Amino acid sequence: MTAPVPSNATSISTCVFCIDNPLGKSVVEKQLVFTTKYFHVLLEHKPITKGHFIITPIRHTLNRFTLTKREDYDLYEVFKKINNIYQGVFNTNTSIVYEKNGMGIPHFQIHVIPVSNSILSRLWVQIKLILITLPGINFFFRTLKEPQLRAISTEFNKKIILV
Numbered sequence: 001m002t003a004p005v006p007s008n009a010t011s012i013s014t015c016v017f018c019i020d021n022p023l024g025k026s027v028v029e030k031q032l033v034f035t036t037k038y039f040h041v042l043l044e045h046k047p048i049t050k051g052h053f054i055i056t057p058i059r060h061t062l063n064r065f066t067l068t069k070r071e072d073y074d075l076y077e078v079f080k081k082i083n084n085i086y087q088g089v090f091n092t093n094t095s096i097v098y099e100k101n102g103m104g105i106p107h108f109q110i111h112v113i114p115v116s117n118s119i120l121s122r123l124w125v126q127i128k129l130i131l132i133t134l135p136g137i138n139f140f141f142r143t144l145k146e147p148q149l150r151a152i153s154t155e156f157n158k159k160i161i162l163v
């Protein structure tokens with residue numbers, strides 16, 4: 001999915017998470033689950049597990065430390081909606097969260113992955129997190145096609161309780 005982009009924060013015209021360029025607009029439209037005032041919540045197209053989300057600020061910004069206070073506050077709403085989905089679909093409110101502060105794509109991302117109460121399931125998610133980090137193992141992870149992304153997004157949206 002990711003075209004190589006220069007590693008500086010001003011490369012908005014090629015950023016895959018910025019909607020003011022054709023590539024970014026297409027990526028966000030395809031993978032979008034919901035929007036808040038300041039964030040897009042997307043489905044990871046190569047998920048570790050079903051429900052693997054990418055939270056990205058709508059504004060192009062490099063990392064957590066360049067978020068405004070309003071954006072930071074809005075994250076509460078984002079996580080609350082994600083929790084509605086995890087509760088409704090997977091019956092869990094436990095997740096693994098990691099941030100990409102400019103690593104790879106220079107647009108801040110928070111990855112959220114649901115995990116169940118089962119130790120084996122948690123262990124498997126963590127093994128997959130290691131595997132996806134290794135070069136050349138990417139093939140192991142299935143890429144979701146547009147109809148699958150759409151179906152999952154629709155299913156998840158039914159679980160969002162408006163706050």
Ligand SMILES: [Zn+2]
Pocket residue numbers: 012015016017018059060061106107
């Ligand atoms: Zn961007």
